[in-house]
Amino acid sequence: MIGYVRVSTNEQDLTAQREALVALGVDKDVLYVDHGLTGANRARPGLREALAACRAGDTLVVTKLDRLARSLPDARDIADELTRKGVTLNLGGSLYDPTDPVGRLLFNVLGMVAEFEADLIRMRTREGMAVAKAKGRLRGKQPKLSxxxxxxxxxxxxxxxxxxxxxxxxxxxxxxxxxxxxxxxxxxx
CATH class of the missing domain: 1.10.10 (Arc Repressor Mutant, subunit A)
Known part of the structure; x- marks a missing residue:
């Protein structure tokens, strides 16, 4: 079993995800981590290493699908890559079976929810920046010199x-x- 954990900001803590993966049977030595990287970006070193470590018969374990990807196309691409390699995907204790129509449906729904959450976060960030700019609080990067x-x-x-x-x-x-x-x-x- 190979584990993958990710948090989007450096301030977030990985402890809960690590403990959940260990409880699911993942050895602490095979946990791959991306700290401070968004799931919307597929180019993540920890994810790349985790996928490279997977061999036929292995299981890649994540606590939730949104830790693996924040867009449905990325989630599908990763799942397809794992399936081609003969690797099982474990989402918080539930095994993803690409041959099961109900399993594919649930996977796609989870992927759409993850993508929707990412879209909401981006929208709220843009709204917050617009409000701050209107109030004169968003001035961009401060100059290095007076x-x-x-x-x-x-x-x-x-x-x-x-x-x-x-x-x-x-x-x-x-x-x-x-x-x-x-x-x-x-x-x-």
Whole structure:
């Protein structure tokens, strides 16, 4: 038995999923983890490793289908890949049987629910960002340097007494930040 666990943010805890998989018979040494990665993205290192570890006769165990995929096409692709390899999919203790019409129906319903939940999360996030922007709270990424620091950086760079790398190190920023500050000062002056 091979286990796979995933949480979408770094703040979330994997303990409940790990304990559930161990209770289902998965050895702690064969648990593959994706921490802070969304299920909507198929390119996840832990998932890739778990799928690569699966051999004919193995069982891939996840607590719920939405831990494996957040879109119905991805869930189907993963299930089909496992079926071709001769690997059984265990969803929280229930074995998925691709030859059973009822099993396929339930799998598709679970996949649609997972996709629906992901769509709701995206919609709520967009709504929250629109409200924050309307209230003036969403201003984007804050600048690395204050106006006076940027002016001082540009003056040092223009004086030619320091290289771009030295100016960047002095202010604790990347060289690209120095280039952008100089470019902004040139377009304003």
């Amino acid at each position: 106006k006076s620091q940027e002016a001082h950086l540009v003056a040092l760079h223009r004086a030619g007494s320091h290289t771009t790398a030295e100016v960047a190190e002095l202010f604790g920023v990347a060289r690209s930040t120095v280039y952008r500050a100089v470019q902004r000062a040139g377009s304003q002056g």
